[in-house]
Amino acid sequence: MAERAPAEAHRGVAPGTALAETAVHPGDESLPLEKIAPALGLTDREVRRYRRFFGLDAVRWSPARDTAGLLVAAARNLAGLPGAEHRVRFVIHGRTMEATGAYSANPVHRAAAELGLGHAAAFVVSQHACASGLLAAALAGRLLADRGDPDALALVLTGEKTYPHVTRYIPATTVMGEAAAATLVGLGGERDRMLAHATITRGEFHQMTGPDADTAAAFESAYPGTLAELMHTAAERAGASMDEVRLVLPHNVNRLSWTRTCLATGLPLERLWLDNVPVTGHCFCADPFLNLVDAVRAGALAPGDLYLMVSVGLGATFSALALRH
Amino acid sequence: MPSDRPLRLAAVRHLPFGRNPAWPDLSVQAEYFAERLAGPGAGAGAVVRPVSGNRNGYAWMAERLLAALPGEPDLVVLAHALPDCDMSVSLGGYLTHAAAGRPMVLAVSEQGRATPFAALRLAGAHPREEYPAVAVLVLDQNTLFYDDPALADLDASEDHAVGLLFTPDGPVGFGPAEQRTGVAPERAAELVADEVRALGPGTAVLVAGTALAPPASAAHERRAPRGGPCTSVWSEFAARLAEPVPADRTILVAEYEPALGYLSLAACDVPAGWSC
Numbered sequence: 148m149a150e151r152a153p154a155e156a157h158r159g160v161a162p163g164t165a166l167a168e169t170a171v172h173p174g175d176e177s178l179p180l181e182k183i184a185p186a187l188g189l190t191d192r193e194v195r196r197y198r199r200f201f202g203l204d205a206v207r208w209s210p211a212r213d214t215a216g217l218l219v220a221a222a223r224n225l226a227g228l229p230g231a232e233h234r235v236r237f238v239i240h241g242r243t244m245e246a247t248g249a250y251s252a253n254p255v256h257r258a259a260a261e262l263g264l265g266h267a268a269a270f271v272v273s274q275h276a277c278a279s280g281l282l283a284a285a286l287a288g289r290l291l292a293d294r295g296d297p298d299a300l301a302l303v304l305t306g307e308k309t310y311p312h313v314t315r316y317i318p319a320t321t322v323m324g325e326a327a328a329a330t331l332v333g334l335g336g337e338r339d340r341m342l343a344h345a346t347i348t349r350g351e352f353h354q355m356t357g358p359d360a361d362t363a364a365a366f367e368s369a370y371p372g373t374l375a376e377l378m379h380t381a382a383e384r385a386g387a388s389m390d391e392v393r394l395v396l397p398h399n400v401n402r403l404s405w406t407r408t409c410l411a412t413g414l415p416l417e418r419l420w421l422d423n424v425p426v427t428g429h430c431f432c433a434d435p436f437l438n439l440v441d442a443v444r445a446g447a448l449a450p451g452d453l454y455l456m457v458s459v460g461l462g463a464t465f466s467a468l469a470l471r472h
Numbered sequence: 473m474p475s476d477r478p479l480r481l482a483a484v485r486h487l488p489f490g491r492n493p494a495w496p497d498l499s500v501q502a503e504y505f506a507e508r509l510a511g512p513g514a515g516a517g518a519v520v521r522p523v524s525g526n527r528n529g530y531a532w533m534a535e536r537l538l539a540a541l542p543g544e545p546d547l548v549v550l551a552h553a554l555p556d557c558d559m560s561v562s563l564g565g566y567l568t569h570a571a572a573g574r575p576m577v578l579a580v581s582e583q584g585r586a587t588p589f590a591a592l593r594l595a596g597a598h599p600r601e602e603y604p605a606v607a608v609l610v611l612d613q614n615t616l617f618y619d620d621p622a623l624a625d626l627d628a629s630e631d632h633a634v635g636l637l638f639t640p641d642g643p644v645g646f647g648p649a650e651q652r653t654g655v656a657p658e659r660a661a662e663l664v665a666d667e668v669r670a671l672g673p674g675t676a677v678l679v680a681g682t683a684l685a686p687p688a689s690a691a692h693e694r695r696a697p698r699g700g701p702c703t704s705v706w707s708e709f710a711a712r713l714a715e716p717v718p719a720d721r722t723i724l725v726a727e728y729e730p731a732l733g734y735l736s737l738a739a740c741d742v743p744a745g746w747s748c
């Protein structure tokens with residue numbers, strides 16, 4: 148295919164969309180890199196490199212839970228779900244890897260049933276890879292607005308299992324974790340109002356298996372600038388500038404990529420919530436939601452603060468939600 | 473034919489796919505599925521086996537389907553229930569790169585036969601001022617790496633793709649797509665019969681999925697062929713629109729997903745003389 152310019156950024160949230168509550172399943176076991184290195188095939192030197200350069204230290208896995216179990220564990224921690232099940236009209240799993248098992252596995256439906264949400268329309272959203280969770284949250288607002296019921300809710304679920312072959316680590320990039328998040332999305336809430344959703348898809352980086360060295364280098368080169376453009380776009384669509392963004396809740400791939408992005412954008416590193424990078428590893432679509440819960444718990448967001456939830460999916464989709472706490 | 477339906481259908485295309493001439497190596501994907509089926513909760517009764525099928529990945533199919541549709545969509549919503557067999561590329565990234573107009577691409581899955589209706593709901597939920605032209609691509613590929621009792625009657629001879637293009641001035645009023653959950657099989661047929669009656673006598677055609685018991689009151693019923701879980705009812709819908717209708721006609725597409733108890737419905741108003 149001929150070389151093309153990057154895709155246009157897309158806007159899109161339904162007015163009034165808000166994150167009513169987010170809860171997490173932090174993963175059942177914390178495993179230091181040294182302990183999982185044999186399973187990943189990492190040498191001692193690579194472990195030191197992951198720690199020193201990438202800021203990774205440990206990872207959270209949940210070996211006794213399947214995909215549905217991860218999602219249920221997160222949703223069980225939602226204080227606002229018990230008693231409000233009848234208001235939930237949609238259950239949406241934002242998923243990096245679409246196929247979790249056989250056709251009949253249906254983890255999102257098993258999770259919905261276990262949570263007493265069998266009456267809700269449940270499905271999976273994908274093809275933004277690890278940015279599909281942010282897409283799911285934006286789509287949840289769209290569906291609720293289209294339905295026209297101000298009391299209706301959608302449950303957005305994120306989090307996936309790791310597997311040895313492809314999804315336990317990305318060489319020279321990150322280690323994958325099994326924490327999960329559950330977010331109730333509604334219309335008209337006062338807290339965590341969604342102001343804008345921006346995505347940029349760099350489709351020239353669509354090769355998933357065996358990209359050549361030149362393509363890999365081109366992606367690494369394009370990454371910080373595209374991410375910077377995306378965050379500026381999201382802030383702008385929210386009617387603000389990056390200077391007004393109080394906090395960025397990023398993916399937890401590694402610290403180095405964010406350091407480079409900050410250098411490219413002038414964004415102070417302290418405005419990124421990177422505390423979970425050495426704790427959870429990269430938990431597929433769940434990272435920004437995990438970081439939201441921890442940042443709020445730590446008092447890093449005050450009422451009225453503008454913040455961005457940001458993720459990047461291989462393939463390659465850069466995605467940001469702009470929200471007002 | 474006046475219609476106040478929220479979407480405007482401009483074109484429908486159905487493409488069958490035989491053996492992929494590129495015949496991609498799928499050994500990595502075979503390992504991927506072997507790994508996933510070994511885990512807990514991966515699907516009761518599914519058994520890993522050597523790959524079989526036509527090896528048509530969704531990127532291959534969707535690119536050709538998009539090329540067969542007129543116009544350049546701003547949003548592409550993919551709908552599939554069967555997994556992709558070729559994950560060597562990002563389907564979303566590939567299509568964004570390959571398609572004219574660089575659309576936003578997303579995919580809906582894991583709703584069995586109801587999945588295309590979920591995609592249609594999402595298509596209808598996006599404001600036209602942001603996404604004037606929307607394509608919903610319904611995909612079924614039968615290259616699998618395991619046997620699953622739930623897919624016992626799958627027709628593996630051909631893969632299928634059906635594309636629906638909605639534009640601001642499409643001549644066919646369409647939708648909204650509706651989904652009802654917790655519907656028992658016998659109740660599904662009653663509800664469909666009620667919908668047909670509500671459309672009025674004489675002009676309505678029912679395109680019904682294979683999992684629906686035939687409603688007694690549907691005088692003009694078209695039964696979808698067996699085949700892919702998502703495309704069978706929509707390929708029949710495309711066939712109904714391939715020739716001009718002599719008079720204004722409403723078509724009701726109805727599908728039932730027995731494993732989930734989801735009844736899905738979508739109606740459209742086809743003006744006399746129009747064909748896709």
